[in-house]
Amino acid sequence: MGSNLKDVAALAGVSVKTVSNVVNGYVHVSATTRERVQAAIDELGYRPNATARSLRSGRSGVLALAVPELGVPYFAELASLVVDAAATHGYTVLIDQTAGAKDRELVVLGGIRHHLVDGVLFSPLALGVAELRRRTDATPMVLLGERGLRGPTDHVGIDNIRAARQATRHLAERGCRRIAAIGVQSVGTGATARQRYAGYRKGLADAGLELDPALVLPAPRFHRAEGYAAMATLLELPDPPDGVFCFNDLLALGALRCLHTRGVPVPEQVALIGFDDAEEGSYATPSLSTIAPDKAAIATTAVELLLSRIRAGEPPDRPRRLTAGYALVARESSAR
Amino acid sequence: MGSNLKDVAALAGVSVKTVSNVVNGYVHVSATTRERVQAAIDELGYRPNATARSLRSGRSGVLALAVPELGVPYFAELASLVVDAAATHGYTVLIDQTAGAKDRELVVLGGIRHHLVDGVLFSPLALGVAELRRRTDATPMVLLGERGLRGPTDHVGIDNIRAARQATRHLAERGCRRIAAIGVQSVGTGATARQRYAGYRKGLADAGLELDPALVLPAPRFHRAEGYAAMATLLELPDPPDGVFCFNDLLALGALRCLHTRGVPVPEQVALIGFDDAEEGSYATPSLSTIAPDKAAIATTAVELLLSRIRAGEPPDRPRRLTAGYALVARESSAR
DNA sequence: TTGAAAGCGCTAACAC
DNA sequence: GTGTTAGCGCTTTCAA
Numbered sequence: 001m002g003s004n005l006k007d008v009a010a011l012a013g014v015s016v017k018t019v020s021n022v023v024n025g026y027v028h029v030s031a032t033t034r035e036r037v038q039a040a041i042d043e044l045g046y047r048p049n050a051t052a053r054s055l056r057s058g059r060s061g062v063l064a065l066a067v068p069e070l071g072v073p074y075f076a077e078l079a080s081l082v083v084d085a086a087a088t089h090g091y092t093v094l095i096d097q098t099a100g101a102k103d104r105e106l107v108v109l110g111g112i113r114h115h116l117v118d119g120v121l122f123s124p125l126a127l128g129v130a131e132l133r134r135r136t137d138a139t140p141m142v143l144l145g146e147r148g149l150r151g152p153t154d155h156v157g158i159d160n161i162r163a164a165r166q167a168t169r170h171l172a173e174r175g176c177r178r179i180a181a182i183g184v185q186s187v188g189t190g191a192t193a194r195q196r197y198a199g200y201r202k203g204l205a206d207a208g209l210e211l212d213p214a215l216v217l218p219a220p221r222f223h224r225a226e227g228y229a230a231m232a233t234l235l236e237l238p239d240p241p242d243g244v245f246c247f248n249d250l251l252a253l254g255a256l257r258c259l260h261t262r263g264v265p266v267p268e269q270v271a272l273i274g275f276d277d278a279e280e281g282s283y284a285t286p287s288l289s290t291i292a293p294d295k296a297a298i299a300t301t302a303v304e305l306l307l308s309r310i311r312a313g314e315p316p317d318r319p320r321r322l323t324a325g326y327a328l329v330a331r332e333s334s335a336r
Numbered sequence: 337m338g339s340n341l342k343d344v345a346a347l348a349g350v351s352v353k354t355v356s357n358v359v360n361g362y363v364h365v366s367a368t369t370r371e372r373v374q375a376a377i378d379e380l381g382y383r384p385n386a387t388a389r390s391l392r393s394g395r396s397g398v399l400a401l402a403v404p405e406l407g408v409p410y411f412a413e414l415a416s417l418v419v420d421a422a423a424t425h426g427y428t429v430l431i432d433q434t435a436g437a438k439d440r441e442l443v444v445l446g447g448i449r450h451h452l453v454d455g456v457l458f459s460p461l462a463l464g465v466a467e468l469r470r471r472t473d474a475t476p477m478v479l480l481g482e483r484g485l486r487g488p489t490d491h492v493g494i495d496n497i498r499a500a501r502q503a504t505r506h507l508a509e510r511g512c513r514r515i516a517a518i519g520v521q522s523v524g525t526g527a528t529a530r531q532r533y534a535g536y537r538k539g540l541a542d543a544g545l546e547l548d549p550a551l552v553l554p555a556p557r558f559h560r561a562e563g564y565a566a567m568a569t570l571l572e573l574p575d576p577p578d579g580v581f582c583f584n585d586l587l588a589l590g591a592l593r594c595l596h597t598r599g600v601p602v603p604e605q606v607a608l609i610g611f612d613d614a615e616e617g618s619y620a621t622p623s624l625s626t627i628a629p630d631k632a633a634i635a636t637t638a639v640e641l642l643l644s645r646i647r648a649g650e651p652p653d654r655p656r657r658l659t660a661g662y663a664l665v666a667r668e669s670s671a672r
Numbered sequence: 673t674t675g676a677a678a679g680c681g682c683t684a685a686c687a688c
Numbered sequence: 689g690t691g692t693t694a695g696c697g698c699t700t701t702c703a704a
Contacts, residue, residue: 002474004681015691020683028689045472050452051390052681055696060387060452062430069416071615076412080405083433092449094398094430097419113428115697116386116396116452136381138338224619253619260621279407280616283560283589285596340697351675356699364673388697391680451681 003044012040023048054116063306064117065093066108067144068100068125072222072250073278074295075123078144081299082121089307091118100125100221111137119306125192140309142302145192154309155321156302158293160195161202163326167273167291168203168245170328174336176243176271179204180215182230182255183222183247196247196275203245215241219251227254235262242270243334249274249281252288256333272333286332297324339380348376359384390452399429399642400453402444403480404436404461408558408586409614410631411459414480417635418457425643427454436461436557447473455642461528476645478638481528490645492638492658496531497538499627499662503609504539504581506625506664510672512579512607515540516551518566518591519558519583532583532611539581551577555587563590571598578606579670585610585617588624592669608669622668633660 005023009016014037021029022037029037040046054060065082067075083093096112098104105127112120119140124132132151135141143155171179181200185193197216204211214237219226227246231254234241246252252274259266266272266286274281274290281288301322309316341359345352350373357365358373365373376382390396401418403411419429432448434440441463448456455476460468468487471477479491507515517536521529533552540547550573555562563582567590570577582588588610595602602608602622610617610626617624637658645652 006681016682017684017692018690021690024683030689033689047447047450047473049391049681050449051387051396052451052696053683054387054452055385055391055680055698056682056684058696061449062452070406070412070419071416073409073412076406076409076415079412079431080407080433083406083431087433092430092432094428095415095419096428097416097423111383113386113397114383115388116390116398137383224615228619253616257619257621279560280589283564283593285593285621341699342697352698353676353700354674357674360699366673369673385697388680389699391682392697392699394680 003046004049005046007044008037008040008046011044012037058115059310060116060118061091062117063091063093063303064096064108064112064120066096066098066105066112066120066122066124068123069097070095073280074248074276077278078123078295078299081296082303085300085303089303091303091307098125102126106131109135109137111139114139119310121302121306128191138315140306142306142309144298144302152319154305154316154319156298156305156324157322158298158324158326160192161199163275163291163293163328164196164199164245164247165203165206166199166328167275168200169206170289170330171243171245171271171273171334172203172207172209174243174267174271174334176241177209178212178215178239178241179209179243179245180217180234180241181245181247182217182227182234182251183219184216185218185220193247200245219247222248222250224250224254224257227251227256228258229254231255231258232262235259235264240270244270244272246272246274249276249278249288249290252290252333253278253280253284256284256286256288267332267334267336271336277329282331284333286335289331289334290329291326292329293326294324339382340385341382343380344373344376344382347380348373394451395646396452396454397427398453399427399639400432400444400448400456401429402432402434402441402448402456402458402460404459405433406431409616410584410612413614414459414631414635417632418639421636421639425639427639427643434461438462442467445471445473447475450475455646457638457642464527474651476642478642478645480634480638488655490641490652490656492634492641492660494629494634494660494662496528497535499629499664500532500535500581500583500611501539501542502535502664503611503627504536505542506666507579507581507607507609507670508539508543508545510579510603510607510670512577513545514548514551514575514577515545515579515581516553516570516577517581517583518553518563518570518587519555520552521554521556529583536581555583558584558586560586560590560593563587563592564594565590567591567594568598571595571600576606580606580608582608582610585612585614585624585626588626588669589614589616589620592620592622592624603668603670603672607672613665618667620669622671625667625670626665627662628665629662630660 129151217230277292465487553566613628
């Protein structure tokens with residue numbers, strides 16, 4: 001245990017360089033030498049020291065992924081896909097949870113384990129373009145999430161506004177006339193909520209419906225409990241909605257449970273659509289209609305973009321903004 | 337960008353050691369010196385190189401967490417808690433997904449990014465005591481999951497057998513006489529399924545019920561789809577069950593959806609209990625009864641045990657096996 | 673309180 | 689095809 005190249009070299013009676021060649025699969029090593037070195041490696045149980053290797057080569061083979069919280073299925077699924085995509089390229093992923101808190105997102109901008117991480121994938125919630133612009137850390141970074149964040153940073157996401165507009169129109173096409181939105185967030189924070197809200201308004205306009213402020217409810221964290229509470233509020237309105245667009249599936253699932261509890265039939269009396277396509281939604285009763293972003297495409301595209309930036313070794317002259325696809329998946333919760 | 341201690345030292349007109357002292361918050365540095373050094377650090381935008389620091393100190397501040405897949409809520413929640421617990425101690429977590437595949441679990445045993453990782457938290461599915469015993473990597477490792485894995489490795493988990501027994505008895509106490517089990521796995525693989533099955537049989541015995549092999553269904557991966565399929569099989573039996581113990585919540589949620597689809601009232605005709613306490617279950621209709629392991633305790637205990645092993649710096653003379661608590665949470669799916 | 677210098681384990685340039 | 693050696697950026701004796 002704890003042996004190094006020198007130990008192996010000594011045991012095999014060769015130089016350090018030769019051992020290094022064998023370890024790294026360098027071709028020009030004679031078969032006998034290779035065998036002898038391999039024997040020494042096995043005998044000593046030698047493992048290359050990744051830290052020393054990184055220091056020397058300037059590459060660690062580690063990416064960082066910063067998300068609000070893995071407890072939210074969307075981020076868990078995304079993380080899962082990112083980890084697999086990175087593994088495909090021989091990279092490992094280090095996870096950072098920000099809870100969507102501004103101070104913790106700023107820490108991510110400042111740099112995580114400087115030089116221990118070759119690149120960063122970041123899904124910010126609270127940060128805006130201004131903060132992004134102020135970043136000085138030179139580690140390559142790719143943002144995950146909404147398209148249209150007009151910052152200086154590389155970016156992979158779907159067209160949120162268009163998707164939200166389509167979701168809203170979908171409800172209108174199913175005969176909904178009073179369509180609520182759950183998930184609006186206070187100004188200054190995340191682009192996600194703002195963009196989905198913008199899409200919602202456009203969708204209403206497309207259908208010739210008026211925006212009723214009473215039908216627009218906030219939800220700072222996109223959790224089930226907030227969806228439940230917001231739905232309860234909506235049901236107490238003198239003129240409750242007949243359709244609800246929730247800004248993510250968790251909110252929709254919470255709303256759905258609230259509707260069940262109050263005995264409101266879905267989709268007959270209230271139709272529902274979510275966003276994210278959490279697997280959970282397809283097993284709910286009724287199954288949940290949703291916007292399904294192509295998460296696999298987001299993950300692989302982002303990883304590959306990041307790796308290309310790492311390989312280039314220099315800051316991009318202009319940011320790349322890549323768009324992944326999505327689909328509207330109509331299920332039982334809006335079938336009417 | 338890309339400045340190092342030497343650059344800072346030169347600019348501040350002090351030695352490298354002094355800069356290092358300032359960076360590391362060493363107390364015996366005069367106020368003026370500290371100020372001057374800090375100014376130089378700010379001017380150059382200096383960030384300590386974590387890799388170099390690790391190589392020198394032998395500590396990276398990185399833990400690895402190896403789980404089957406983050407797409408499964410239990411592992412996502414656990415990962416979330418582990419990441420937070422590690423952060424409390426200044427550690428970052430690197431994620432590895434094994435898919436529960438033996439070959440990939442063996443890779444974890446072999447060592448992930450040797451020396452770049454101070455310790456490993458591992459939730460194996462396929463590996464048994466034999467493989468664990470053969471491990472030669474000296475990196476401290478703590479197993480997450482089932483108690484009673486009588487291997488040579490440190491371990492934190494709940495008493496699965498007792499919990500499963502209690503879940504089964506719970507259904508019997510609610511009047512169920514034909515209690516099925518979904519989630520059995522073929523011999524040789526994971527302790528989890530085996531232990532929950534053992535608990536199931538004990539629970540049946542406690543209630544004076546016979547084991548009916550037709551009511552015991554396999555599920556290799558503990559996913560929703562498998563729960564759905566298994567439930568469908570059970571409903572086609574000439575004498576279908578009146579209660580089902582699913583070895584995790586995902587299986588139970590799949591089963592629940594199947595029951596809904598077939599119009600079988602839950603819990604009146606078939607009562608259901610799961611395992612893991614995924615938040616999803618408490619928002620299902622009917623809400624899902626479950627065994628709720630104290631995941632936060634598992635995460636913090638495991639991280640602290642691992643850190644203590646890292647600090648000790650030597651292999652443990654004997655493995656520690658720590659047990660976290662759990663609770664049976666009775667909800668609507670078994671309320672009768 | 674601060675400085676000088678060695679060395680963590682590896683890779684890569686250069687020699688032979 | 690193989691060996692020698694410098695040095696990645698840092699911490700850490702040891703001196704001063």
